[in-house]
Amino acid sequence: MTPISGVLPEATNHAADIDYIFKFMAVAAMAIFLIVEGFLLYFVLKYRMRPGDDPEALGSNIHGNTRLELVWSAIPALFLIVLSGMCYKVYFDIIAPHADAYVIDVTASQFSWTCTHPEYNVTEYSSCHMPMGEQITLNLKATDVIHSFWVPEFRVKQDAVPGYPTRMHFETTRVGTYHLICAEFCGVGHAYMRANVYVMTKSDFLAWIKQQQQAQAAPVGQVSFKKDIETLFAAHCMACHISNNLGGLSLATYNGLLKGGAIVPGSVFKAGDHKDSVIWKIIQPGTGQPGGNRMPLGGPYLSSHDINTIAAWIDQGAKNN
Ligand code: CUA
Numbered sequence: 548m549t550p551i552s553g554v555l556p557e558a559t560n561h562a563a564d565i566d567y568i569f570k571f572m573a574v575a576a577m578a579i580f581l582i583v584e585g586f587l588l589y590f591v592l593k594y595r596m597r598p599g600d601d602p603e604a605l606g607s608n609i610h611g612n613t614r615l616e617l618v619w620s621a622i623p624a625l626f627l628i629v630l631s632g633m634c635y636k637v638y639f640d641i642i643a644p645h646a647d648a649y650v651i652d653v654t655a656s657q658f659s660w661t662c663t664h665p666e667y668n669v670t671e672y673s674s675c676h677m678p679m680g681e682q683i684t685l686n687l688k689a690t691d692v693i694h695s696f697w698v699p700e701f702r703v704k705q706d707a708v709p710g711y712p713t714r715m716h717f718e719t720t721r722v723g724t725y726h727l728i729c730a731e732f733c734g735v736g737h738a739y740m741r742a743n744v745y746v747m748t749k750s751d752f753l754a755w756i757k758q759q760q761q762a763q764a765a766p767v768g769q770v771s772f773k774k775d776i777e778t779l780f781a782a783h784c785m786a787c788h789i790s791n792n793l794g795g796l797s798l799a800t801y802n803g804l805l806k807g808g809a810i811v812p813g814s815v816f817k818a819g820d821h822k823d824s825v826i827w828k829i830i831q832p833g834t835g836q837p838g839g840n841r842m843p844l845g846g847p848y849l850s851s852h853d854i855n856t857i858a859a860w861i862d863q864g865a866k867n868n
Pocket residue numbers: 655656657658693694695729730731732733734736737738740
């Protein structure tokens with residue numbers, strides 16, 4: 548029976564167990580529905596009013612039936628005990644840590660996800676790569692409000708809570724690209740707080756890690772907006788600044804961002820002088836926000852390579868090329 552996994556693949560070791568509980572509940576609920584509605588229909592037909600019956604007639608008053616009441620209390624109680632047992636078993640499987648698990652630090656901020664691979668010193672934004680067939684431990688933290696890490700194909704879900712580190716364990720069982728969705732309402736950009744999760748074979752994963760390490764170490768040369776800057780904006784700024792209602796950054800022209808410059812002191816871009824450009828000041832981790840606007844800069848933010856790229860782009864004239 549695959550009504551769930553046929554639509555939504557099972558991508559972790561917990562998925563089949565959780566689907567089983569769903570199916571168990573669905574079948575039990577269906578059986579209860581059929582029994583209750585069946586008796587209802589039967590009584591409606593059997594005791595319907597027939598021609599010649601007295602329309603004012605009163606039915607007999609029946610009080611109490613201890614045996615019946617015990618039975619209809621005991622059956623649901625037994626059902627709940629069985630269900631609790633099943634759930635506890637799966638729950639303890641989910642929360643059990645594994646000593647040799649591959650660790651990923653996940654930071655949730657309004658409104659983006661950041662995944663850091665401490666073993667390789669690689670950080671990625673709005674995506675999360677992980678190897679297939681391995682135990683994974685996610686260390687979750689939130690920099691502002693409560694968010695929730697949810698990948699439907701993984702079936703498991705865990706809140707990220709400010710000031711309270713949380714953890715999540717699973718084994719990846721299926722190569723693929725999945726959607727990471729924030730499942731806790733966290734503000735105006737909640738609906739945009741999505742990222743891709745890539746489960747790759749171990750060799751593909753290690754190749755990706757190597758590629759990231761090389762990219763981080765590469766010197767910054769000639770910078771192109773389309774190639775180097777737009778992806779950074781898309782990963783970091785877009786969730787809040789995509790529309791006119793939310794700060795007015797248009798990625799096509801970044802006119803909105805320049806318009807935003809009216810409320811912050813100084814120029815947004817000063818060609819040849821990135822240190823005096825508001826945009827460059829804003830992207831420094833741990834700095835105050837010019838104009839008093841709050842941006843989620845508390846977490847692991849742009850890598851130094853990203854910041855150098857933006858600095859070079861400003862110095863090269865902040866062109867839309
Ligand atoms: Cu973060 Cu909803």
